[in-house]
Amino acid sequence: MLVTILNVVSSGLIMGGVYAIIAMGMSIQYGVARILNVSHGEFIMVGAFLTLVLVRQNVNPLLAMVIIMPVMFLLGFVLHRTIYKKLGDVSGSAGVFESNSMLVSFGLMFVLQNVALQIWGSQQQAYSFLLRSVNILGTAIALNRLVVLLFAVAISLLFYLFLQKARLGKAIRAVSQDASSAALMGIKVHRVGAICFGIGALLAGCAGSLISIINQFNTSMGMSYTIIAIIVVVLGGMGSIPGALLGGFILGFIGTLVNYIDPSLSLVAYYLIIIVLLLVKPSGLMGGKS
DSSP states (O other), rough: OOOHHHHEEEHHHHHEEEHHHHHHHHHHHHHHOOOTTHHHHHHHHHHHHHOOOOTTOOOOHHHHHHHHHHHHHHHHHHHIIIIIIIHHHHOOOOOHHHHHHHHHHHHHHHHHHHHHHHHHOOOOOOOSOOEEEEEEEEEEEEEEHHHHHHHHHOOOOOOOHHHSSHHHHHHHHHHHHHOHHHHHHHOOOOHHHHHHHHHHHHHHHHHHHHHHSOOOOOOOOOOHHHHHHHHHHHOOOOOOOHHHHHHHHHHHHHHHHHHHHHHHHHHEEEEEEEHHHHHTTTTTTTTTTT
């Protein structure tokens, strides 16, 4: 019984950490740039495959993640400064922009998925990294999973501290709370939006790298992670970074527990949580907090 509990807790922490990174990326894109990026899972997929490319060149996957981070940021930043900035200029209002940007991100999802399919094919991919186990309270846990947990927690905490302490982080929080007032204070709102979209892509790439270390992956994996990201963001509160962090770990634990009972019920459990939450507390667990 103790072994089972430890397995569920360790797996919940690991997946919760990864989900938190995924959700924080989507949350900052929506909370600041006002883009519900339904192609978010494809950025995760790209991060996983770029890691695989570097691993095949004998690069350590953790070092590969560090190399990929600026690449993913630049991809997101350029997409925002070209496609989404132009879309904002022609949309006329914030509401129209939000709906149009979501439609554009659907198109981006299919573009990224099909380009990846042409490059890497549809087969499942995996590689070996730190497969030996360590014994914790009588439970054998793969070392690569512990490394993923440590990196996921470290990335989450560093990102949160960046938002709280760094000058750019404070500007991001100001724009998320009131873009008009932030602009009057001299903050370049559009530039901050592009930076946030880039950060969201960077975090997605990090999550993809971490996922590739412990799981198999393929070019059609994106949608499932987009769904998880949306559920976590709604659970924590739309646009709330602390909420995304909390929601990620909660969903990780629930998903691991349900998966232990019956893997086919995982998504059912996720959607039941959202239905109950929307009925009881529509703003999410930490709605309005950034």
